Amino acid sequence: MIPKTLIIGAALSAIFIAAAAISFIWTPFDHAQLAIPNKLKLPSVTHWFGTDHFGRDIFSMIMVGARTSIAVAVIAVGIGIVLGVPLGLTAASLRGSWLDEVIMRSNDLIFAFPSLVIAILITAVFGPSAVNAIIAIGIFNTPVFARITRGAALSLWSRDFLLAARVAGKGKARISVEHILPNILNLLIVQGTIQFSLGILAEAGLSYVGLGAQPPTPSWGRMLAESQTMISFAPHLAIFPGLAIVLTVLGLNLMGDGLRDLLDPRIRRQVT
Amino acid sequence: MTLLHVENLSLSINDTPILNNVNFTINSGEILGLIGESGSGKSMTALSTIGLLPHGSSTSGAIILDGNDLVQLSEKDLCDIRGDDIGMVFQEPMTALNPVQTIGDQVAETLRIHTKTSRRDALKIARDTLNRVGLPADQFPLTRYPHELSGGQRQRVVIAMAIALRPKLLIADEPTTALDVTTQAQILDLLKSLVDEFDMGLMLITHDLGVVAGIADHVAIMRKGEIVEAGPTVQVFQELNHPYTRALFDASSHIPDRKTARADTPVLKLDNVTRDYPTPRRTLFGKPGYFRAVDGVSFTLNRGENLGLVGESGCGKSTLTRAILGLDPITSGTIEVHGQKITSQTTTARHIRRHMQVVFQDPYSSFNPRHKVARLVSEPFHLLDTPPADARKRIDAALAQVGLNASDADKYIHEFSGGQRQRIAIARALIIEPDLIILDEAVSALDVSIRAQILDLLADLSDRLDLSYLFISHDLSVVRAITDRVLIMKAGKIVEQGPTEEIFQNPTQLYTKQLIAAAPNIDLALEKREHAGV
Numbered sequence: 001m002i003p004k005t006l007i008i009g010a011a012l013s014a015i016f017i018a019a020a021a022i023s024f025i026w027t028p029f030d031h032a033q034l035a036i037p038n039k040l041k042l043p044s045v046t047h048w049f050g051t052d053h054f055g056r057d058i059f060s061m062i063m064v065g066a067r068t069s070i071a072v073a074v075i076a077v078g079i080g081i082v083l084g085v086p087l088g089l090t091a092a093s094l095r096g097s098w099l100d101e102v103i104m105r106s107n108d109l110i111f112a113f114p115s116l117v118i119a120i121l122i123t124a125v126f127g128p129s130a131v132n133a134i135i136a137i138g139i140f141n142t143p144v145f146a147r148i149t150r151g152a153a154l155s156l157w158s159r160d161f162l163l164a165a166r167v168a169g170k171g172k173a174r175i176s177v178e179h180i181l182p183n184i185l186n187l188l189i190v191q192g193t194i195q196f197s198l199g200i201l202a203e204a205g206l207s208y209v210g211l212g213a214q215p216p217t218p219s220w221g222r223m224l225a226e227s228q229t230m231i232s233f234a235p236h237l238a239i240f241p242g243l244a245i246v247l248t249v250l251g252l253n254l255m256g257d258g259l260r261d262l263l264d265p266r267i268r269r270q271v272t
Numbered sequence: 273m274t275l276l277h278v279e280n281l282s283l284s285i286n287d288t289p290i291l292n293n294v295n296f297t298i299n300s301g302e303i304l305g306l307i308g309e310s311g312s313g314k315s316m317t318a319l320s321t322i323g324l325l326p327h328g329s330s331t332s333g334a335i336i337l338d339g340n341d342l343v344q345l346s347e348k349d350l351c352d353i354r355g356d357d358i359g360m361v362f363q364e365p366m367t368a369l370n371p372v373q374t375i376g377d378q379v380a381e382t383l384r385i386h387t388k389t390s391r392r393d394a395l396k397i398a399r400d401t402l403n404r405v406g407l408p409a410d411q412f413p414l415t416r417y418p419h420e421l422s423g424g425q426r427q428r429v430v431i432a433m434a435i436a437l438r439p440k441l442l443i444a445d446e447p448t449t450a451l452d453v454t455t456q457a458q459i460l461d462l463l464k465s466l467v468d469e470f471d472m473g474l475m476l477i478t479h480d481l482g483v484v485a486g487i488a489d490h491v492a493i494m495r496k497g498e499i500v501e502a503g504p505t506v507q508v509f510q511e512l513n514h515p516y517t518r519a520l521f522d523a524s525s526h527i528p529d530r531k532t533a534r535a536d537t538p539v540l541k542l543d544n545v546t547r548d549y550p551t552p553r554r555t556l557f558g559k560p561g562y563f564r565a566v567d568g569v570s571f572t573l574n575r576g577e578n579l580g581l582v583g584e585s586g587c588g589k590s591t592l593t594r595a596i597l598g599l600d601p602i603t604s605g606t607i608e609v610h611g612q613k614i615t616s617q618t619t620t621a622r623h624i625r626r627h628m629q630v631v632f633q634d635p636y637s638s639f640n641p642r643h644k645v646a647r648l649v650s651e652p653f654h655l656l657d658t659p660p661a662d663a664r665k666r667i668d669a670a671l672a673q674v675g676l677n678a679s680d681a682d683k684y685i686h687e688f689s690g691g692q693r694q695r696i697a698i699a700r701a702l703i704i705e706p707d708l709i710i711l712d713e714a715v716s717a718l719d720v721s722i723r724a725q726i727l728d729l730l731a732d733l734s735d736r737l738d739l740s741y742l743f744i745s746h747d748l749s750v751v752r753a754i755t756d757r758v759l760i761m762k763a764g765k766i767v768e769q770g771p772t773e774e775i776f777q778n779p780t781q782l783y784t785k786q787l788i789a790a791a792p793n794i795d796l797a798l799e800k801r802e803h804a805g806v
Contacts, residue, residue: 159637160632160634161637161639163599164638164639164700165640166597167599167630168625168651168654169654169655170651183640
């Protein structure tokens with residue numbers, strides 16, 4: 001049976017991804033077109049979510065902003081997986097060796113820094129841009145994947161079928177790729193979904209302080225930041241991007257939980 | 273006096289029938305042996321009695337303990353009965369105790385839940401109970417943690433928890449299956465003496481006829497959720513009225529037909545092999561110590577010979593296996609496989625590994641669940657320089673050797689039962705035509721009837737293919753049935769070796785004598801009890 005959380009989560013995530021995809025071919029208005037006479041319009045039939053202080057259509061901006069969020073989060077999670085999973089597999093296969101120690105202690109080191117502060121540092125040094133935000137978020141995803149990979153791989157290394165593979169003369173690297181990786185894929189998918197939602201939050205946070213994607217590229221975080229001074233007379237400016245962030249992150253988290261229930265054999269109730 | 277009366281007990285879980293019309297009675301001071309293979313419903317019978325069935329189960333019938341029908345009681349009333357009137361001992365002492373609580377607190381917990389004793393009084397009773405189960409105060413203070421105890425000692429703690437309140441009924445579900453033979457014998461003695469002393473009823477659940485034959489007053493034999501035969505132990509085992517009882521009995525003392533040892537060409541030769549493990553440093557700059565797991569082991573295994581290696585847990589037999597297979601380096605000595613030497617300086621090359629394969633104990637963890645049988649079985653082809661052109665043919669042949677069909681190659685491993693999986697493991701070992709197969713407790717996890725089939729298969733393969741086996745086991749009856757020679761290992765050393773029958777008839781070392789005396793033996797047990805006039 002498919003968990004309810006998975007259905008709700010997948011539906012919310014699908015809406016968000018669809019909005020991003022559709023924005024490439026169609027948005028109600030040009031998201032960058034200024035129309036000062038139309039500024040600060042409340043939601044209406046023409047402007048579904050209203051307009052901002054430059055008269056831009058908020059609905060269109062949110063659709064295009066979804067694109068930015070997805071791009072940043074996907075690439076950042078990708079960096080985390082590409083770096084973290086091999087590190088975790090290596091550490092597990094050389095358990096107890098100095099390399100294992102070096103890898104895992106470096107991970108601890110990265111974990112020890114507050115991620116957003118370091119992201120701010122990186123973007124402050126190298127200049128604020130979407131690319132630097134991606135790199136900063138990606139670095140902080142790496143130890144998450146390294147740890148989860150190592151933990152899951154370690155428990156697999158004690159299983160007999162890996163001994164059998166070693167008796168068949170296979171090396172540790174080959175066993176890691178051939179036997180361990182497919183068996184921990186479930187876990188990585190679940191963690192990937194959750195990191196994806198955290199990536200979206202991080203991107204919104206960096207943009208909010210002006211260190212993410214730069215104008216005119218719309219970004220949910222920056223929309224929130226710009227609306228701040230007008231919140232008393234135009235609350236819709238803050239409400240809609242805020243809702244977009246909340247619902248997307250909620251959707252991805254629910255989907256992660258649901259996938260975990262569905263895929264993780266340790267939680268799945270054993271039917272014998 | 274009738275203590276527990278189970279009448280027409282039927283159980284289904286999510287509409288799958290599990291138990292069907294189970295009837296039995298246990299009197300005070302009496303031991304009922306509930307025997308059956310895996311899936312026979314013996315554990316479910318115990319869980320029904322104590323009211324701990326999984327969700328989605330529905331029961332009918334009556335379980336009358338001392339006049340109360342447990343089936344009708346509410347969860348709250350059952351909580352009062354569990355631990356107070358009924359105690360339970362589980363199979364796995366490693367997981368039955370809470371690792372972060374002292375043994376004293378754990379035994380006292382049962383007392384404090386059911387009686388209004390103060391912590392101090394409860395600890396005092398806990399102390400007395402632990403003394404009674406053979407854990408005296410000077411060696412085992414109440415402040416010990418479970419990880420400081422061995423498996424047998426932990427099982428004693430579990431028993432102490434179960435009997436702390438002097439329950440009327442004790443349920444022991446495979447209480448000795450995870451223990452070594454000598455420890456098993458001690459725990460069984462303890463259970464028996466507790467039953468006599470407290471006038472308890474004991475429901476002893478086991479798959480091992482030898483265990484039951486020694487101590488049970490009555491036995492009930494279960495198959496597929498039904499009791500097929502029940503009665504006084506000696507009578508049931510001597511008359512063997514029901515065909516299933518007879519089949520079980522035959523299977524558990526099964527000796528496969530095989531030719532005896534032949535040519536003197538050594539396949540595996542160990543000379544003074546030693547393996548040390550570093551132990552953790554005690555001080556920051558102190559030198560790490562060493563633990564000698566394998567200590568100067570020498571033996572020769574000839575072509576076509578079946579050599580047994582017997583020892584209790586922790587004796588170093590697994591370390592030795594790993595060293596022979598080239599999975600771990602050795603510290604000193606030489607291992608010679610097929611005439612090629614391996615020392616502490618060399619690593620085991622592929623052309624040496626090609627001559628040996630292994631079958632592990634647990635058929636459920638021996639295979640990657642995501643690969644199909646063809647890929648699983650053909651994994652050792654990696655040891656050849658080039659993959660064989662007729663790979664598929666050889667896979668089919670290997671499956672045929674172990675009695676499976678070629679069509680099984682395209683299935684996933686979860687479609688097979690434990691016995692079939694063990695056949696697949698043997699096929700995987702056979703596929704590169706090794707001289708030597710190491711069988712690491714290869715039949716220990718199997719039911720007796722399946723075990724008999726696998727032993728027959730192994731004997732047949734050894735005869736036909738002139739294979740040598742290194743048969744590692746803690747089960748003496750199996751070793752006796754299938755090996756030509758046997759090595760007895762203790763604390764890293766081989767203490768005795770020689771032809772199997774000779775060692776079993778006339779053991780010279782004290783340790784060997786203890787092992788043989790402790791091993792459950794149906795015939796001996798029955799003979800003894802007949803003399804005693806039970």
